[in-house]
Amino acid sequence: MRRLRLSFGVVLAGLWGAAGAASAMEAGTGDPVRGGELWAQQCAMCHALSPAAEEGLGPHLADLIGRPVAGVEGYAGYSEALRALAGQGAVWDVERLRAFLRAPYREVPGTRMGFGGLDSASDTDHLIAFLTEAGPDASTAESGFRVPREVLAIEGETDWGEFLAAECSTCHRRDGSADGIPAITGWDTRSFVTVMHAYREKVRPNPTMQTIAARLSDEEIAALAAYFATLERAPH
Amino acid sequence: MTVRRRAVLGGLAAGAGLLAAPAALGQGRPQVVVVGGGSGGATAARYLAMQSNGALDVTLVEPSRRYYTCYFSNLYLGGFWPFEDLAHSYAALASRHGINVLHDWAIGVDRDARTVTLAGGATLPYDRLVLSPGIDFVEGSVPGWDIAAHGRMPHAYKPGTQTALLRAQVEAMPEGGVYAMVAPPNPYRCPPGPYERISMVAHVLSEQNPTAKILIADPKESFSKQALFEEGWNRHYPGMIERVGPDFGGDVVEVDPEAMTLAIDGVVEQVDVCNVIPAQKAGRIAELAGLTDAAGWVPIDAFTMKSQADPEIFVLGDASIAGDMPKSGFSANSQAKVAVNVIRHELLDSRLFPARYANTCWSLIATEDGVKVGASYEPTEERIATVDSFISQTGESAELRAETFRESIGWYNGIVADMFT
Numbered sequence: 001m002r003r004l005r006l007s008f009g010v011v012l013a014g015l016w017g018a019a020g021a022a023s024a025m026e027a028g029t030g031d032p033v034r035g036g037e038l039w040a041q042q043c044a045m046c047h048a049l050s051p052a053a054e055e056g057l058g059p060h061l062a063d064l065i066g067r068p069v070a071g072v073e074g075y076a077g078y079s080e081a082l083r084a085l086a087g088q089g090a091v092w093d094v095e096r097l098r099a100f101l102r103a104p105y106r107e108v109p110g111t112r113m114g115f116g117g118l119d120s121a122s123d124t125d126h127l128i129a130f131l132t133e134a135g136p137d138a139s140t141a142e143s144g145f146r147v148p149r150e151v152l153a154i155e156g157e158t159d160w161g162e163f164l165a166a167e168c169s170t171c172h173r174r175d176g177s178a179d180g181i182p183a184i185t186g187w188d189t190r191s192f193v194t195v196m197h198a199y200r201e202k203v204r205p206n207p208t209m210q211t212i213a214a215r216l217s218d219e220e221i222a223a224l225a226a227y228f229a230t231l232e233r234a235p236h
Numbered sequence: 237m238t239v240r241r242r243a244v245l246g247g248l249a250a251g252a253g254l255l256a257a258p259a260a261l262g263q264g265r266p267q268v269v270v271v272g273g274g275s276g277g278a279t280a281a282r283y284l285a286m287q288s289n290g291a292l293d294v295t296l297v298e299p300s301r302r303y304y305t306c307y308f309s310n311l312y313l314g315g316f317w318p319f320e321d322l323a324h325s326y327a328a329l330a331s332r333h334g335i336n337v338l339h340d341w342a343i344g345v346d347r348d349a350r351t352v353t354l355a356g357g358a359t360l361p362y363d364r365l366v367l368s369p370g371i372d373f374v375e376g377s378v379p380g381w382d383i384a385a386h387g388r389m390p391h392a393y394k395p396g397t398q399t400a401l402l403r404a405q406v407e408a409m410p411e412g413g414v415y416a417m418v419a420p421p422n423p424y425r426c427p428p429g430p431y432e433r434i435s436m437v438a439h440v441l442s443e444q445n446p447t448a449k450i451l452i453a454d455p456k457e458s459f460s461k462q463a464l465f466e467e468g469w470n471r472h473y474p475g476m477i478e479r480v481g482p483d484f485g486g487d488v489v490e491v492d493p494e495a496m497t498l499a500i501d502g503v504v505e506q507v508d509v510c511n512v513i514p515a516q517k518a519g520r521i522a523e524l525a526g527l528t529d530a531a532g533w534v535p536i537d538a539f540t541m542k543s544q545a546d547p548e549i550f551v552l553g554d555a556s557i558a559g560d561m562p563k564s565g566f567s568a569n570s571q572a573k574v575a576v577n578v579i580r581h582e583l584l585d586s587r588l589f590p591a592r593y594a595n596t597c598w599s600l601i602a603t604e605d606g607v608k609v610g611a612s613y614e615p616t617e618e619r620i621a622t623v624d625s626f627i628s629q630t631g632e633s634a635e636l637r638a639e640t641f642r643e644s645i646g647w648y649n650g651i652v653a654d655m656f657t
């Protein structure tokens with residue numbers, strides 16, 4: 001606990017405080033190429049890099065560094081927690097982003113982002129380097145995991161999905177609340193299907209989800225997506 | 237089906253006077269009785285009611301007014317989880333889902349008449365019966381110990397007051413004292429449970445009583461997540477924990493609760509706490525129903541969770557022989573959903589889906605040092621068999637371990653919501 005608390009809070013804040021401006025840390029020592037790989041594995045299922053891209057589960061991250069928190073107009077999925085931060089005028093500067101990417105649930109309790117955090121400070125540097133370079137319009141850099149169109153087009157059967165969902169409900173709550181395990185209610189089916197396929201192909205980490213997804217057929221994933229889309233997101 | 241139900245109701249009318257009110261309400265609706273309101277039973281009752289929209293008459297028989305989970309009881313011992321948060325009420329099952337919750341003991345099952353007898357005197361007719369009574373201890377499995385000794389040498393393997401007692405005993409240990417555990421032989425509930433408990437006790441002792449020692453007498457060659465636990469013990473609690481396996485007599489123990497001694501292969505140790513976790517068998521009602529095998533567990537059909545001895549009785553959770561699945565709350569919850577699907581199909585003609593099972597067991601080794609092991613399973617003719625499995629690795633980063641710990645909290649809140657809300 002002590003070691004973690006230090007590395008997440010005190011030490012980082014202390015260092016940056018000493019360095020003066022957060023901008024001094026910009027891009028830092030990160031490798032944008034490695035960051036691009038991380039982006040493809042961990043972020044691109046839900047986020048686009050271009051404002052022009054089709055809306056994903058999360059907001060687009062074009063020109064993220066320096067952007068106001070919860071600042072994409074027209075994106076409806078922000079949590080109350082992020083909106084509250086935005087209300088205080090918070091901006092996605094490097095310092096905030098670093099802390100957030102390491103431990104999203106801790107930095108912003110109540111965030112809807114279904115991601116547990118990057119494993120190391122160096123990965124965080126790499127990803128930030130990538131996001132910094134990606135800049136205002138980097139749709140070409142987007143190399144995320146893609147599910148074939150015909151698979152995305154499968155119509156899921158909701159009653160089958162409801163049966164299969166019983167397996168999910170041991171951990172993921174049907175009322176959409178979340179703590180330590182992300183909420184999966186009210187997602188659009190395309191995002192749900194993409195994420196589950198990414199687990200099945202072991203592109204997304206987390207062995208529990210990889211094992212669950214491994215034996216789901218395309219039709220079963222579609223059925224689950226259809227069922228969970230009928231449930232409401234948590235009222236935050 | 238109709239014929240059979242009429243027969244049941246006829247039988248009821250004949251036995252006038254033994255009717256509890258809930259059964260009377262159920263006229264015309266198929267009746268399902270669930271015995272045991274734990275991981276398997278509460279899940280089964282809730283899903284039966286929730287997914288049948290009132291078409292089933294569901295009765296849950298459970299003596300306790302609140303269910304204390306075994307899961308996270310070790311975290312309570314370690315000071316990571318409040319005792320109150322282990323307790324869960326049956327109120328929502330009754331008020332929200334219309335389940336008849338009867339706080340009573342089932343003391344007999346008449347399989348020919350298809351009735352369950354309760355200690356309070358009622359007789360409940362059923363079309364389908366679900367038994368999820370958890371475990372009982374095998375008498376005489378630890379020489380010198382019997383259930384009357386659990387005040388001095390707690391098992392803390394059925395939850396609630398026993399867990400609180402064990403914690404009080406740990407806190408009262410003299411400086412440099414000895415905490416002993418008699419670990420159980422296979423099979424038993426929660427394979428990593430004793431070793432997570434050792435971790436949590438070591439955590440408390442390393443902060444409050446760092447010269448204290450922990451001694452484990454273990455009849456098993458090896459145990460669940462052993463490499464992960466041993467790595468963690470060496471790192472977090474060096475020199476504190478000693479485990480005596482069967483090679484050195486860990487399987488030949490005797491205790492004396494009056495003298496507070498533990499003898500391992502004849503060598504007598506004076507100890508300050510002695511946590512005796514005896515050998516286990518299915519909860520007694522399964523035996524009374526005539527469903528258990530020679531070892532005391534219930535053979536089941538892997539496709540349905542039906543007892544092999546009686547197609548109208550489903551046996552869930554620890555009491556069942558669930559093949560490759562460990563005896564865990566997660567497993568019991570998963571099995572309940574398979575049984576519910578079959579029961580709804582048989583009684584209400586709903587769609588039957590192929591059975592599938594899953595389990596993940598998280599354990600906490602030290603502050604924010606969480607690990608997990610899990611698998612997916614499918615039924616085969618012989619048993620419930622593993623499809624795919626995973627386990628945390630030694631040498632993982634502190635961040636990943638912390639993330640795994642947070643995940644376990646999400647799981648805890650998830651499963652109790654899946655049982656009780």
Ligand SMILES: Cc1cc2nc3c(=O)[nH]c(=O)nc-3n(C[C@H](O)[C@H](O)[C@H](O)COP(=O)(O)OP(=O)(O)OC[C@H]3O[C@@H](n4cnc5c(N)ncnc54)[C@H](O)[C@@H]3O)c2cc1C
Binds near residue numbers: 272298308340426
């Ligand atoms: C220390 C410890 C830690 C654990 N940690 C975990 C964990 O982290 N994750 C996990 O998945 N599992 C864990 N488990 C295992 C888990 O608690 C059990 O496997 C699970 O509860 C089994 O469910 P069940 O329905 O078979 O029995 P239980 O949950 O024990 O429920 C049985 C219920 O039946 C009732 N009952 C018994 N007989 C009768 C009768 N005759 N009439 C009426 N009611 C009756 C009992 O009062 C009880 O409420 C742990 C266990 C222990 C001891």
